[in-house]
Amino acid sequence: MDRAELAAFLRSRRERITPADVGLPAGARRRTPGLRREEVAQLAFISPEYYARLEQSRAPRPSAEVLSGLARALRLSDAERAHLHHLAGAPPAPRGPSREVRPSILDLIQRLPQAAATVISAGFDILAWNDLAAALLEDFSAVPPRERNLVRRAFLGPHRDGQILYGVSDLDDFALHSAQRLRATAARYPDDPAVASLVRDLLAGSPRFRELWESHDVTDEPTLRKTFQHPTVGPITVNCDVLDIADRDQRVVIYTAVPGSPSEEALRLLSVIGTQRMVGSR
Known part of the structure; x- marks a missing residue:
């Protein structure tokens, strides 16, 4: 598990998504672009404290269920999902047959x-x-x-x-x-x-x-x-x-x-x- 790279990857994916992208109100006084940590945690069905530790390179290896929730919350592509699993030291589990044609x-x-x-x-x-x-x-x-x-x-x-x-x-x-x-x-x-x-x-x-x-x-x-x-x-x-x-x-x-x-x-x-x-x- 590459904690530092995993943390950087999660931050970069979080910051590219707007609240509107996932049906959340924009609100006011957002200090950084994209979603807040607690919003990603809510969408991934994990605790805000655990997600914060992931972005701080302090969390233990996430489970397959947590990785699946993060991939869904952060709207990762197939390649990004595989990269997420690689950084976490876990083999990527295929979600299902791809239905997107190049x-x-x-x-x-x-x-x-x-x-x-x-x-x-x-x-x-x-x-x-x-x-x-x-x-x-x-x-x-x-x-x-x-x-x-x-x-x-x-x-x-x-x-x-x-x-x-x-x-x-x-x-x-x-x-x-x-x-x-x-x-x-x-x-x-x-x-x-x-x-x-x-x-x-x-x-x-x-x-x-x-x-x-x-x-x-x-x-x-x-x-x-x-x-x-x-x-x-x-x-x-x-x-x-x-x-x-x-x-x-x-x-x-x-x-x-x-x-x-x-x-x-x-x-x-x-x-x-x-x-x-x-x-x-x-």
Whole structure:
């Protein structure tokens, strides 16, 4: 534990936050910028005396619960949270799967006009997508965030146009591998409420998921090709490539069709019509 560096880091993070940032009244006669020590202590659910000792390099090593409270109160980024744990001499405990997509990744998927691309969290939440992905799968902007989850969609629905998971050809394989991958995710992020809630819902609502979950398997085999039964343009067979974003525990999933194939023509048509249904389609 580096008490002096920890104290300096806490002071610097405290001084950059205004009371308005955390919903506190500004008040008067603030001698220093940012929050007062007692305000940070209140937000972190620790005693003002203990927090003062931390900033004076006199406190014992803080517990994981205290570090979590400080990170929340001081609005630390993932990198700052890891640094806080390092200064305190404690390994950083992951809060949960990152749900923030880097701007460069958002730009990347928009630069793939002939490919459908999504960014998926470790918990199978759809975090970002390009226009062709919305046309091939669904318009995720019109779906509540809680429902933008592929495992929830696969096992619990709702299903667009009566199709289970977009009419995908490898549903059984996806169900198996997603349950296995979700088990590994739940082990990595045991304190994440969203992952825990998803698992509870799946166990309660899907006997098939419950069967797969109870197998305790955690392997994950990629699917290299699949076919979507699209309600407007019919079957579309695509190659499926996955790029791992290791630092955020996310994946970029890219669907492309073989050049010159009917599926490539179908994707081109989808890029034109977008998420709108063609007249007379079902």
